[in-house]
Amino acid sequence: MTQPAYDVLAIGNAIVDVMAPCADALIEELGMTRGGMALIDTERAHRLYEAMGPAREISGGSAANTLAGLAALGAKCAFIGQVAQDQLGEVFAHDIRAGGITFDTAARAGDPPTARCLIFVSPDGQRTMNTFLGASQFLPESALDLDLIASAGVLYLEGYLWDPEEPRAAMRRAIAAARGAGRKVAFTLSDAFVIARHGDDFRALIEAGEIDILFANEHELAALTGIDDFHAGITHLGGKVPTVVVTRSEKGAYAIDGGEHAEVPAEPVAKVVDTTGAGDLFAAGFLFGHGRGRPLAECLKLGAVCAAEVISHYGARPEADLKALTRTA
Amino acid sequence: MTQPAYDVLAIGNAIVDVMAPCADALIEELGMTRGGMALIDTERAHRLYEAMGPAREISGGSAANTLAGLAALGAKCAFIGQVAQDQLGEVFAHDIRAGGITFDTAARAGDPPTARCLIFVSPDGQRTMNTFLGASQFLPESALDLDLIASAGVLYLEGYLWDPEEPRAAMRRAIAAARGAGRKVAFTLSDAFVIARHGDDFRALIEAGEIDILFANEHELAALTGIDDFHAGITHLGGKVPTVVVTRSEKGAYAIDGGEHAEVPAEPVAKVVDTTGAGDLFAAGFLFGHGRGRPLAECLKLGAVCAAEVISHYGARPEADLKALTRTA
Numbered sequence: 001m002t003q004p005a006y007d008v009l010a011i012g013n014a015i016v017d018v019m020a021p022c023a024d025a026l027i028e029e030l031g032m033t034r035g036g037m038a039l040i041d042t043e044r045a046h047r048l049y050e051a052m053g054p055a056r057e058i059s060g061g062s063a064a065n066t067l068a069g070l071a072a073l074g075a076k077c078a079f080i081g082q083v084a085q086d087q088l089g090e091v092f093a094h095d096i097r098a099g100g101i102t103f104d105t106a107a108r109a110g111d112p113p114t115a116r117c118l119i120f121v122s123p124d125g126q127r128t129m130n131t132f133l134g135a136s137q138f139l140p141e142s143a144l145d146l147d148l149i150a151s152a153g154v155l156y157l158e159g160y161l162w163d164p165e166e167p168r169a170a171m172r173r174a175i176a177a178a179r180g181a182g183r184k185v186a187f188t189l190s191d192a193f194v195i196a197r198h199g200d201d202f203r204a205l206i207e208a209g210e211i212d213i214l215f216a217n218e219h220e221l222a223a224l225t226g227i228d229d230f231h232a233g234i235t236h237l238g239g240k241v242p243t244v245v246v247t248r249s250e251k252g253a254y255a256i257d258g259g260e261h262a263e264v265p266a267e268p269v270a271k272v273v274d275t276t277g278a279g280d281l282f283a284a285g286f287l288f289g290h291g292r293g294r295p296l297a298e299c300l301k302l303g304a305v306c307a308a309e310v311i312s313h314y315g316a317r318p319e320a321d322l323k324a325l326t327r328t329a
Numbered sequence: 330m331t332q333p334a335y336d337v338l339a340i341g342n343a344i345v346d347v348m349a350p351c352a353d354a355l356i357e358e359l360g361m362t363r364g365g366m367a368l369i370d371t372e373r374a375h376r377l378y379e380a381m382g383p384a385r386e387i388s389g390g391s392a393a394n395t396l397a398g399l400a401a402l403g404a405k406c407a408f409i410g411q412v413a414q415d416q417l418g419e420v421f422a423h424d425i426r427a428g429g430i431t432f433d434t435a436a437r438a439g440d441p442p443t444a445r446c447l448i449f450v451s452p453d454g455q456r457t458m459n460t461f462l463g464a465s466q467f468l469p470e471s472a473l474d475l476d477l478i479a480s481a482g483v484l485y486l487e488g489y490l491w492d493p494e495e496p497r498a499a500m501r502r503a504i505a506a507a508r509g510a511g512r513k514v515a516f517t518l519s520d521a522f523v524i525a526r527h528g529d530d531f532r533a534l535i536e537a538g539e540i541d542i543l544f545a546n547e548h549e550l551a552a553l554t555g556i557d558d559f560h561a562g563i564t565h566l567g568g569k570v571p572t573v574v575v576t577r578s579e580k581g582a583y584a585i586d587g588g589e590h591a592e593v594p595a596e597p598v599a600k601v602v603d604t605t606g607a608g609d610l611f612a613a614g615f616l617f618g619h620g621r622g623r624p625l626a627e628c629l630k631l632g633a634v635c636a637a638e639v640i641s642h643y644g645a646r647p648e649a650d651l652k653a654l655t656r657t658a
Binding site: 020021052053054055057059087088094096098315319 | 349350378381382383384385386387388397415416417420423424425427428442644646648
């Protein structure tokens with residue numbers, strides 16, 4: 001096995017976030033579930049955008065956010081994801097490349113447009129997401145650069161992208177390529193709805209030993225394992241997956257790595273502005289430490305510091321100097 | 330003269346700002362003038378965007394920013410400006426309408442795309458702007474709704490838009506329509522380059538009594554009058570224009586209104602994040618107070634409070650509740 005050329009290669013949705021503050025009453029009025037993620041069609045996207053206040057556009061996408069954090073920490077990263085040939089596609093491609101991440105997936109011609117996520121941010125910072133998948137759901141197997149995948153130490157996959165058919169097939173292929181090259185496969189469960197629809201797939205992947213590192217929040221952990229008790233649930237998974245990391249919002253995070261357990265409290269944040277990307281950046285910090293063989297508690301601390309940075313401002317990509325922030329972590 | 334249906338109607342560039350933090354060294358390396366505004370072509374836009382870090386897109390445009398502030402304060406506003414039929418055009422239209430501003434200018438088909446301004450934000454918050462005018466420079470006279478213009482108490486014009494030929498002709502027509510209806514005409518000088526190219530036009534408009542309210546910063550004041558001494562310069566203009574407002578960055582602002590002089594210090598700001606829109610929001614606060622017959626010093630204070638809000642975050646549109654912020658002003 002050769003030395004990896006990349007630390008992490010991720011496959012994920014290529015999304016531009018459209019974010020605006022909003023009152024909780026509007027979330028209810030629009031029939032959204034506060035804190036949730038819903039897939040929306042063109043008509044619903046139009047209606048929700050109409051109801052949204054003045055917004056800002058910031059590149060997003062769960063796995064892409066994680067890479068942005070990893071790259072900011074100093075990791076070498078590559079991304080595979082599908083944008084369309086339009087202005088938002090150019091924005092997404094610019095932002096990820098400007099972060100130092102290799103991104104060569106060809107933009108897709110014609111309709112649908114580049115994916116966007118309409119994010120309503122409550123006064124307490126909670127985000128309610130409405131994702132129009134657009135071009136992102138058509139990531140074809142042919143977009144995979146299998147040599148590139150084989151050249152990365154970790155293949156990182158986003159559960160959200162397990163939902164549409166083409167990317168799911170592409171990700172299965174990518175897993176085979178990574179494992180064939182002796183690389184690790186990391187997976188983030190993303191959302192409860194993903195587990196509701198694809199939990200059987202995920203459990204089968206885990207039983208088959210295809211997942212080396214699993215990221216979840218505590219709700220996703222319960223949904224995946226069917227075990228309500230947090231410690232029982234994570235211990236159960238820890239017997240099947242080498243590294244399990246579970247985030248618990250303000251209760252911090254917990255990990256099991258090769259039988260070793262560690263826990264970290266949430267980092268204090270002066271003001272939570274927008275929680276979008278908290279889990280993504282936690283994964284970035286953790287993976288960065290893990291890839292460098294840092295002690296488990298230190299990996300968790302790195303995750304917590306990165307998550308705290310990203311929730312202190314609008315947008316799911318880091319703004320502050322993560323290297324400086326994590327120097328003492 | 331009927332009661333105005335709108336407080337302010339503005340004609341200006343319809344621009345989406347593309348903003349990223351940057352080191353001052355990069356500004357020099359790219360041949361930009363720190364704190365300046367340059368018009369750029371497609372090729373230069375491409376080159377500068379390539380060199381820019383991960384960015385965020387926020388609707389901008391000088392006069393449109395002023396309207397966003399006015400609307401947030403409670404004024405009834407309308408905007409006329411040219412976007413293209415593209416995603417950034419949709420973003421601009423959404424954001425201005427979501428702010429409660431009437432905007433009915435039809436999007437322009439085909440090339441060029443919607444205007445964008447590449448803004449490099451220095452660590453001290455200073456902004457360096459590079460504007461690709463795109464569709465904005467093709468605002469035709471036929472886009473004017475003369476009844477709408479006649480129905481607004483104040484017609485507010487942006488000097489930047491005096492540069493391209495079609496909008497200049499449109500603005501001359503709009504001035505005639507507004508004055509014919511007995512309305513006031515407000516003008517912001519925008520930038521030294523505009524005065525260098527069109528100072529004769531502006532001086533002629535002033536001498537002809539076509540401008541009722543003039544906004545400038547101290548550099549623009551000197552460029553327009555040819556008088557270096559600040560007080561001599563503003564007093565000179567105050568003899569020709571009923572209301573003159575000059576902003577002086579951290580030195581505050583000064584106004585002459587019907588012979589009355591007033592001055593205000595700059596509002597304290599915890600941290601200057603991005604100075605983009607400072608003058609635009611100062612104009613918003615001032616115009617709001619002036620339109621409601623508030624004392625001159627109070628109008629200046631309103632301007633200072635709005636400017637302080639907008640420089641405390643990224644983007645040239647207000648984020649905080651301006652009504653609440655100015656309640657004590």
